[in-house]
Amino acid sequence: MTYELSETPDAARAADGPARHAHRLRLNKIPEVTVYFWIIKVLCTTVGETAADLLNEKAGLGLTGVSVLMSALLAVVLVVQFRTTAYRAGVYWLAVALISVVGTLISDNLTDNMGVPLETTTTVFGIILAVVFVVWYRRERTLSIHSIDTTSREAFYWLAVLFTFALGTAAGDLVSERMDLGYWLSAILFALAIAAVGIAHFTLGLDAVWSFWIAYILTRPLGASIGDYLSQPTGDGGLGFGTVVTSGLFLAVILGLVVYLTVTRKDVADAGRVARPVV
Numbered sequence: 001m002t003y004e005l006s007e008t009p010d011a012a013r014a015a016d017g018p019a020r021h022a023h024r025l026r027l028n029k030i031p032e033v034t035v036y037f038w039i040i041k042v043l044c045t046t047v048g049e050t051a052a053d054l055l056n057e058k059a060g061l062g063l064t065g066v067s068v069l070m071s072a073l074l075a076v077v078l079v080v081q082f083r084t085t086a087y088r089a090g091v092y093w094l095a096v097a098l099i100s101v102v103g104t105l106i107s108d109n110l111t112d113n114m115g116v117p118l119e120t121t122t123t124v125f126g127i128i129l130a131v132v133f134v135v136w137y138r139r140e141r142t143l144s145i146h147s148i149d150t151t152s153r154e155a156f157y158w159l160a161v162l163f164t165f166a167l168g169t170a171a172g173d174l175v176s177e178r179m180d181l182g183y184w185l186s187a188i189l190f191a192l193a194i195a196a197v198g199i200a201h202f203t204l205g206l207d208a209v210w211s212f213w214i215a216y217i218l219t220r221p222l223g224a225s226i227g228d229y230l231s232q233p234t235g236d237g238g239l240g241f242g243t244v245v246t247s248g249l250f251l252a253v254i255l256g257l258v259v260y261l262t263v264t265r266k267d268v269a270d271a272g273r274v275a276r277p278v279v
Helices: 009-015 035-058 062-083 089-113 118-140 151-178 183-204 208-231 242-264
Strands: none
Touching (some): 035 062, 035 089, 035 208, 035 242, 062 089, 062 151, 089 118, 089 151, 089 208, 151 208, 183 208, 208 242
16 A cells, blocks of 8 residues: 655744744664555564464463563563654554554453443444544654654554554454454455555545555454464364464564564655655
């Protein structure tokens, strides 16, 4: 997909008053939205689903214990991410992988431990995410991921990412389990929804920033459905590879791609870029 996610000139002028401009001293902290971005994002969402199940089942800590452990690890990595002065592929994607696990665990805790219906969690996470976007835009006058160059914008970005994962988990479980579509059909449904967003953007002029965020949300249930299809027993509609094999395979691919991007820097945005085709 091609996404023009930079601020418009008017938005940039509105956001860049003298006081605000003085704080914009860093390079953009987010990678260029290339095909590699979407591949790794889907892989991370799959790992978020399977790794959460793996840790819950094998570590013996229970959902609460695993949630505390993974949240602590995420906090450490985010501290490192916030302290970097530019995009670092390894740090950034480790944060995404961990936040995918934590987002999954938040949804699972509410559903499995507290008995909150999936319909409720999906609705609540959707409202929270909408509030994050509204506050983010009112404060910064842009939701562009090509302008994550201040601490404030980076904080809003990661908060939005967290709730896209939580929302995607709840919505994915709602569709695949409560609506009884199964993992494979759910994956196809979410893939078609992402394709529809792309078509709406290219042919109907759907705003680029919103196209990105809608697709970003939808990749979460897509990746989760793929992960469940691969890892769950055949009797439950999966292929029976298990969470260990599925998580290990996807983590290996993620690692390979991150190393490749670290070396080639193909996902580092050009300074001063206004627009660039992604694929």
